[in-house]
Amino acid sequence: MARKTKEEAEKTRQALLASAFKVFNEKGYAKTTLQDIAEDSGVTRGAIYWHFKNKTDLFEKLFDYAFMPVRDLLFSKFEENLPPKEMIDGLMRVWIEHAGKNENFRAAFGIMFNKTEWSEELMPFKLKFREYEFKFIKRTEQIIAEGQREGTFRDDIKPKVAAAQYFSILLGLAQYSQFFPEEVDIYNESESLIKMFMNSCLKTN
Structure with a gap:
């Protein structure tokens, strides 16, 4: 029973x-x-x-349910012993797959960025989420710097700037998929999207 x-x-x-x-x-x-x-x-x-406990707790648990599996998957990739180029490529694939196809992730993303007024009661949640975002950005920055040292990424780019662009592209693609899903299917176009970013960073022979 x-x-x-x-x-x-x-x-x-x-x-x-x-x-x-x-x-x-x-x-x-x-x-x-x-x-x-x-x-x-x-x-x-x-x-x-x-x-x-209350509406705020329900809101937070909703995002734990939708976002944390994706966050854990992304951060677990940082533990893999992959070359920088493959790491940047792989992280982008994980994000695009979920932003383009995972309904829970897509719903939660839309609520967070388009349907939420960030009142004082939600600040602890927002700051916690921001902390994960910042860790992701800094780790990406380190990977790009590693790629420069091994000769994969261009010497003339700043890792911090490249990481900012990378993060902005990921968020922008998720938002684009919310607003204009009939225009470009980001999941089906993932190869082109990844290639465009990689070509902006890779050192040409």
């Missing part, structure tokens, strides 16, 4: 997360209430408080 209860609780939690994706996307963070999410998922507000 206990196992069944645990399974049912997890089923309710997943239903709440699915409804949160939907309602936050429709109304934005500020205008969404826990009652809205409860009604959409067909549970009581009490059921929400069983799983989440």
Whole structure:
């Protein structure tokens, strides 16, 4: 019986997360209430408080659910013993795949960047997210510098500037896919997109 209860609780939690994706996307963070999410998922507000402390906690857990697997995948690649060129290429492939095809990731990205007013209550979450972004940027900068030392990347580029461009391209592609999915399928065009960035950095023979 206990196992069944645990399974049912997890089923309710997943239903709440699915409804949160939907309602936050429709109304934005500020205008969404826990009652809205409860009604959409067909549970009581009490059921929400069983799983989440408040709306902010639900918002954060939603992004943990959608973004953390991708973040972990990206950061795990940093641990692989790959040449700089392959590392930069591989990270970009992971991002484009999820930004172009992963529905949870796409929904969460759209909510965060297009449907959220960054109020004081959300600042701890935003700062935590910014910390991960900064770590990614600095690690990318190191990889590009390594590529310069081994003669793969151009000597005339600044690793810090290249890392800023790289990060901006990744975010821009995800945003573009939100606004203009009918124009360019970033997943299907990943080879061209990656090649264009790599050609801007690689040393020519």
